[in-house]
Amino acid sequence: MVKLSDLIKQEKEASPKEEKSTPMPPPKEHQADAEPDRIYNEILQYVERVMENIKGNGRFDPNEGMRLIKKIVQSPQVLEGLYQKALQIRDLEDVFLHHSVNTAIFSMKMGIALNYDQEQLVKLGTAALLHEVGISEIPGKIMYKNSALTEEEFQILKRHPRYGYGIILQQGKEFEWLAEIVYQEHERERGQGYPRGLKGEEINEHAKIIGIVDIYEALINPRPQRKRFLPYAAVKMIIGTQKRYFSSEIIKALLSQLSVFPINCWIKLNNNMIGKVIETNENQPLRPKLEVWYDIKGNKMNEGKVINLADSPLLYISDPLYEEELPA
Ligand SMILES: [Fe+2]
Ligand SMILES: [Fe+2]
Incomplete structure (x- = not known):
């Protein structure tokens, strides 16, 4: 057995x-790119800065995130290196920051399975990187509560996509597309998600990808109360329990890219x-x-x-x- x-x-x-x-050995012009560790940390620090700035004056530059993501999109080797790294990271301290970076990496893998071009991949990766900015407005006592949330606390937590929308929109009208994806990360195929209960084509495909990767990323990493799942077991579990929440294309892309x-x-x-x-x-x-x-x-x-x-x-x-x- x-x-x-x-x-x-x-x-x-x-x-x-x-x-x-x-x-x-990589060609000379790509040498700087052949360092997944360095690039991973660079992105991690960017997310950390974004979260600090939101708590400070509320301002940050989404274009900086797009530039970092673009570096990855331009080199399949770099994305592969980051993917391997994201699978190996076992950090229980900065779970939130790693979750953001890993979700971006896994989302881009999914985008490739869906034949996204570079521009779409950059948008997808950036939105995934910033998908939880709204969490900064959720009180710490709810975020870090050790026991189960009460119904009231859960309703407060569920406001974070809307907060994220507002925070990103504050950075400029040109980021409305980004704000809208973040707003939709918890919407689900048949209207089972939140905050607006959008369905099917009403939900941006980038948001659907981020939504499923969000679950996958959490499962393959350890949490204080449980061990990590193998990617294979995580994908199997998502297919078994979440099938009704996602479209078949999204499930297929997950299966083809993220199950080892x-x-x-x-x-x-x-x-x-x-x-x-x-x-x-x-x-x-x-x-x-x-x-x-x-x-x-x-x-x-x-x-x-x-x-x-x-x-x-x-x-x-x-x-x-x-x-x-x-x-x-
Ligand atoms: Fe979220
Ligand atoms: Fe998330």
């Missing part, structure tokens, strides 16, 4: 970092064959190498058959499976 805890252990043991080949299948996890293919991941594929995380043990009718095979999904364009993963879900 494969338990989630086993998967976590296997993921650690598989230490994918060691499997990476030595990267080619670790070695030894069982997966079902679109032709119903079931196999175990034996080698991950860094460039195409959804196309690992498998050892297939169940045929298209669900019958156990006598010998495992190796299939490299990277070489099998017609096959794709339809579902991750726990061992207890395997056919009897």
